[in-house]
Amino acid sequence: GQQLNQSPQSMFIQEGEDVSMNCTSSSIFNTWLWYKQDPGEGPVLLIALYKAGELTSNGRLTAQFGITRKDSFLNISASIPSDVGIYFCAGQGGGSNYKLTFGKGTLLTVNP
Amino acid sequence: EAGVVQSPRYKIIEKKQPVAFWCNPISGHNTLYWYLQNLGQGPELLIRYENEEAVDDSQLPKDRFSAERLKGVDSTLKIQPAELGDSAVYLCASSSGGYTGELFFGEGSRLTVL
Numbered sequence: 001g002q003q004l005n006q007s008p009q010s011m012f013i014q015e016g017e018d019v020s021m022n023c024t025s026s027s028i029f030n031t032w033l034w035y036k037q038d039p040g041e042g043p044v045l046l047i048a049l050y051k052a053g054e055l056t057s058n059g060r061l062t063a064q065f066g067i068t069r070k071d072s073f074l075n076i077s078a079s080i081p082s083d084v085g086i087y088f089c090a091g092q093g094g095g096s097n098y099k100l101t102f103g104k105g106t107l108l109t110v111n112p
Numbered sequence: 113e114a115g116v117v118q119s120p121r122y123k124i125i126e127k128k129q130p131v132a133f134w135c136n137p138i139s140g141h142n143t144l145y146w147y148l149q150n151l152g153q154g155p156e157l158l159i160r161y162e163n164e165e166a167v168d169d170s171q172l173p174k175d176r177f178s179a180e181r182l183k184g185v186d187s188t189l190k191i192q193p194a195e196l197g198d199s200a201v202y203l204c205a206s207s208s209g210g211y212t213g214e215l216f217f218g219e220g221s222r223l224t225v226l
Contacts (some may be wrong), residue, residue, distance in 0.1 A: 004154075031212045042116070042203050042217030049156025084174065088154050092213040099168075100213050 004046050006089050006103030013079055014111050021106045022073040023089030029101075030094035032072035037086045037105070046087075047074070079110050113138065116218035118204050124224045130192035133221045137185065137206030142182060145215065146172075146189050147203040155203055155217075160197065161212050191223075199225045 003029040006023045031050055035043035047058050049065035056063055062075045117136040122189040125131050136142050142163050147155035160168040163184040181187040201222050
């Protein structure tokens with residue numbers, strides 16, 4: 001089945017630093033999504049990308065849908081303590097192939 | 113607007129005991145999902161409902177797992193009997209359409225099987 005490789009597995013940064021994480025797949029996707037999960041909570045959608053090459057921002061977050069449709073990255077600028085959590089990428093095929101394939105997540109720790 | 117509500121938040125049981133989880137989706141969301149999240153992993157789909165119909169249960173271990181959504185709103189996921197390897201977080205999610213990846217997740221039900 002489809003597999004997503006998400007990296008890095010974890011990051012420990014200082015408040016104010018920028019963060020970058022990415023996701024690669026052996027298969028192409030029609031949609032890439034980025035979710036964040038706080039401890040003890042369910043994942044929350046941050047950004048959805050629907051077109052190859054698309055670059056989308058949501059506040060301090062920026063995500064891009066790779067041209068090959070096999071990768072995506074998420075950048076967080078000027079990190080703050082509340083950015084702490086696990087960030088998951090998810091890919092979705094087209095049409096009836098609707099299932100989301102999630103990466104294993106990137107654990108982000110921000111030191112105040 | 114209320115989000116996806118799940119209960120219980122935590123459940124500790126001994127192996128071979130039954131357990132049930134309940135989910136109330138966002139009002140108006142016809143599509144409901146149950147996901148399994150093991151420690152250190154991303155969520156994995158167990159079953160998807162469109163209204164009261166289970167349209168994809170291919171990844172639900174049917175020997176011990178069952179689910180229902182009788183009136184097309186609330187849903188229950190049951191495990192009987194539970195095994196040690198079932199310890200995980202069970203997430204419920206809902207969406208406004210069957211093919212969107214934009215899901216709204218509940219807080220999850222954390223199961224520990226002793």
